[in-house]
Amino acid sequence: MYKIVGKRRLNSTITWLEIEAPLVARKAKPGQFIILRTDEYGERIPLTMAGHNSEKGTIDIIYQAVGKTTLLLDQFEVGDALADVVGPLGKPTEMEGLKRVAVVGGGTGNALAYPIAKGMHDAGIQVDMIAGFQTKDVVILEDEFRAGTTNLYITTDDGTYGEKGFTTDKLKDLIESGNAYDEVVAVGPPIMMKFVCQLTKKYDIKTVVSLTAYMVDGTGMCGGCRVVIGDENKFACVDGPEFDGQLVDWDELIQRNSFYQEQEKEDMSHICRLTGGVRYHD
Amino acid sequence: MINLVKEKNPMPEQDPMVRNKNFKEVSTGYTEDMAINEAMRCLKCRKKPCTTGCPVRVRIPEFIEKIAEGEFEEAYQIISDTSSLPAICGRVCPQENQCEGVCVQGVKGEPVAIGRLERFAADWHREHFKDEVIEKAEGNGHKVAVVGSGPAGLACAGDLIAKGYEVTVFESLHKEGGVLAYGIPEFRLPKSIVAAEVSKLADKGVKFVNNAVVGMSMTVDELFEDGYEAVFVGTGAGLPQFMNIPGENLLGVYSANEYLTRINLMKAYIPEYDTPIHISKRVAVIGGGNVAMDAARCAKRMGAEEVYIVYRRSMDEIPARKEEIHHAIEEGIKFQLLTNPVAIKGTDKAYVCGLECVEMELGEPDSSGRRRPVEKKGSNFVLDVDAVIMAIGTRLNKLILETTENLEPNKKGGIGADEKTGETSHEGIFAGGDAVTGAATVILAMGAGKNAADSIDKYLESN
Ligand SMILES: Cc1cc2nc3c(=O)[nH]c(=O)nc-3n(C[C@H](O)[C@H](O)[C@H](O)COP(=O)(O)OP(=O)(O)OC[C@H]3O[C@@H](n4cnc5c(N)ncnc54)[C@H](O)[C@@H]3O)c2cc1C
Ligand SMILES: Cc1cc2nc3c(=O)[nH]c(=O)nc-3n(C[C@H](O)[C@H](O)[C@H](O)COP(=O)(O)OP(=O)(O)OC[C@H]3O[C@@H](n4cnc5c(N)ncnc54)[C@H](O)[C@@H]3O)c2cc1C
Ligand code: SF4
Ligand code: SF4
Ligand code: FES
Numbered sequence A: 001m002y003k004i005v006g007k008r009r010l011n012s013t014i015t016w017l018e019i020e021a022p023l024v025a026r027k028a029k030p031g032q033f034i035i036l037r038t039d040e041y042g043e044r045i046p047l048t049m050a051g052h053n054s055e056k057g058t059i060d061i062i063y064q065a066v067g068k069t070t071l072l073l074d075q076f077e078v079g080d081a082l083a084d085v086v087g088p089l090g091k092p093t094e095m096e097g098l099k100r101v102a103v104v105g106g107g108t109g110n111a112l113a114y115p116i117a118k119g120m121h122d123a124g125i126q127v128d129m130i131a132g133f134q135t136k137d138v139v140i141l142e143d144e145f146r147a148g149t150t151n152l153y154i155t156t157d158d159g160t161y162g163e164k165g166f167t168t169d170k171l172k173d174l175i176e177s178g179n180a181y182d183e184v185v186a187v188g189p190p191i192m193m194k195f196v197c198q199l200t201k202k203y204d205i206k207t208v209v210s211l212t213a214y215m216v217d218g219t220g221m222c223g224g225c226r227v228v229i230g231d232e233n234k235f236a237c238v239d240g241p242e243f244d245g246q247l248v249d250w251d252e253l254i255q256r257n258s259f260y261q262e263q264e265k266e267d268m269s270h271i272c273r274l275t276g277g278v279r280y281h282d
Numbered sequence B: 001m002i003n004l005v006k007e008k009n010p011m012p013e014q015d016p017m018v019r020n021k022n023f024k025e026v027s028t029g030y031t032e033d034m035a036i037n038e039a040m041r042c043l044k045c046r047k048k049p050c051t052t053g054c055p056v057r058v059r060i061p062e063f064i065e066k067i068a069e070g071e072f073e074e075a076y077q078i079i080s081d082t083s084s085l086p087a088i089c090g091r092v093c094p095q096e097n098q099c100e101g102v103c104v105q106g107v108k109g110e111p112v113a114i115g116r117l118e119r120f121a122a123d124w125h126r127e128h129f130k131d132e133v134i135e136k137a138e139g140n141g142h143k144v145a146v147v148g149s150g151p152a153g154l155a156c157a158g159d160l161i162a163k164g165y166e167v168t169v170f171e172s173l174h175k176e177g178g179v180l181a182y183g184i185p186e187f188r189l190p191k192s193i194v195a196a197e198v199s200k201l202a203d204k205g206v207k208f209v210n211n212a213v214v215g216m217s218m219t220v221d222e223l224f225e226d227g228y229e230a231v232f233v234g235t236g237a238g239l240p241q242f243m244n245i246p247g248e249n250l251l252g253v254y255s256a257n258e259y260l261t262r263i264n265l266m267k268a269y270i271p272e273y274d275t276p277i278h279i280s281k282r283v284a285v286i287g288g289g290n291v292a293m294d295a296a297r298c299a300k301r302m303g304a305e306e307v308y309i310v311y312r313r314s315m316d317e318i319p320a321r322k323e324e325i326h327h328a329i330e331e332g333i334k335f336q337l338l339t340n341p342v343a344i345k346g347t348d349k350a351y352v353c354g355l356e357c358v359e360m361e362l363g364e365p366d367s368s369g370r371r372r373p374v375e376k377k378g379s380n381f382v383l384d385v386d387a388v389i390m391a392i393g394t395r396l397n398k399l400i401l402e403t404t405e406n407l408e409p410n411k412k413g414g415i416g417a418d419e420k421t422g423e424t425s426h427e428g429i430f431a432g433g434d435a436v437t438g439a440a441t442v443i444l445a446m447g448a449g450k451n452a453a454d455s456i457d458k459y460l461e462s463n
């Protein structure tokens, strides 16, 4: 069992968890993810590791409650244990040869972008982070971002905090004002990543994106996570999750991510089963 | 006394039109009387040809004689001498190509139902020895790691623990059993049987570490650093293949592995379980092996009205077990033979709405001796389906090869290992099962695990 040893709400839907998972913590690297199962009836869902502590044998995840499983996860408190945590999965972020990088995060994607930004910063790379949110109320992890990057720029769509506008606007400003990036990393909703890639293509900057495809095993066994990169089918769990954004077929990814939506909505309507952290079973 | 009836005692089965709507076991098993009656069909041939047809050399006439005498537990013990998973092999071995394929009774009639009798003995034992006190072998102080908990890994672990080794099995999934857990469906192999075998091993002292992806969570080399003196790799051949035809990423195209995993491992067919699966009305399964039959029969049980097996050769070449084909036909699966898919059609929302196929005819035999299918020009047609399941085979996952120095692949891309001893190019690493041979059978994987256990024992004794 994988005990929860820390829990902190970051905003009304996003929560940070620290979980005991010594085997994972021992090997974890920035950019990698885990797959967890809350209990015997649970599905396997992938979540990026926001950090880890090899000595304590713990890993951190930051999740947004968007549907059945993440809402169920929300019911777990410190001291409770998850049925399964497996990892580290996926390829770690490539950092070799990089000197200056812009990391762009959107919404919950900021949580996924954070370990990449921090990992690069720890490795001595200059990291400008653009953290985009819809509005002031949902801004998360500002102190952590500031400590883990060289420069932090927060944007909100409605201008209630930081600069008003989209992350792409800020990125464009930074590039236009003479910041020469070796690479841009974009993590967020596919549509944001798509626009970042459209922008960076004009300036010919290599852009790495982290893709969230439907996953089951996370080890290359099911092929459910296949994404089109260039002309090739790749498995996001083992070949990724980070890919060259210019080669991603975004429309197909967005389409594939909608496959189970009806059933997921229906699952949500059975949310009465989520009672006080314990499932109802007869 | 010998029973002169030429046919096997029929296996009691659920009615096809009932069972194709549930996941309960199709065949309910012989009663004691049926088993004795069937056992009496054995001629006790002096040369025991049946035994030579069994990859692990189960002493077939001996155990059958015990069943005929009503000594069911003794029958089970004889089987257990050479086979680790009789309840499983009795159910899933392709007996017609193995033991029963060479049974003398099969010359003029049907062979003795060796598989059904094996299953009977194993089930009888499980039911009557529920509280069996497991004796643990005395420890010899040596540690061995087994990677993968499929039939190869389980058999290897079982033999090693019996020899006194401290055995730990590392499995990447949350449940043990390999294909037995995630691939072969409940209606053909109840998961409680797999779980019983696993818990028996655990009682004997085998440690299971699930959620451990060797190559990611730890490397094989790190297992040695952690004090394991030998490692058996039985990681299977789980990497799904696609056909590379247009439309394969449309919504409703699955690999058989994904489809079967959602259903068997994640139990998407039981409402209480969260893992989603799309409910399809008309399903095409591409391929003609056991995997294809399992996927098709699952699709039917998930409520599909029409399910097609699309296979490019004819019924004579189809590789699935005879019994499964027979069961599939009974359950209403349609066989679209001599047919090859060329493209998958989608709606404007990218949902599958058809499978374009071309008719095939059989030409000259190829290197495998099977007649090669060739396309009939201009015979294209569209099968009206809303889901397509690819069951055209799997390859080896390269993770262990890529993360272990000095471990060489074989010609097929599997782990290079002596098929008799399991020895690899890396000292102390042994391998067997599908990881070495490519997709094969449960009994071959189990045999490889047992052979490797012997080799590991010799290797560690001499060190
Ligand atoms: C590599 C990777 C890393 C991720 N990291 C994070 C993270 O750090 N924080 C975070 O909040 N979210 C992350 N996600 C997304 C997270 O997995 C989904 O939000 C979660 O699975 C939703 O499940 P649900 O049952 O709560 O919601 P549902 O209502 O079932 O699903 C909502 C949406 O989540 C996605 N999703 C659902 N099931 C899966 C699945 N099994 N695999 C992948 N995606 C799925 C789909 O797009 C779906 O439409 C990551 C996804 C991937 C692939
Ligand atoms: C749907 C289906 C139906 C079949 N039907 C039959 C049948 O009727 N009769 C028959 O004889 N054969 C059948 N087979 C074939 C048979 O199941 C296989 O040949 C057999 O299971 C191979 O055993 P194995 O132990 O080598 O590998 P597997 O059973 O594949 O087990 C390998 C295990 O290793 C784990 N693993 C993989 N990589 C790692 C890693 N890096 N770290 C840790 N663990 C890892 C996997 O998760 C898995 O649990 C069928 C196969 C399928 C897919
Ligand atoms: S293990 Fe398989 S091949 Fe051997 S006797 Fe039993 S059913 Fe036949
Ligand atoms: S070949 Fe058939 S009849 Fe002869 S001993 Fe074996 S099982 Fe009995
Ligand atoms: S999640 Fe199954 S292959 Fe990637």
Ligand SMILES: [Mg+2]
Pocket (backbone or CB within 6 Å): A043, A067, A068, A069, A264
């Ligand atoms: Mg869900």
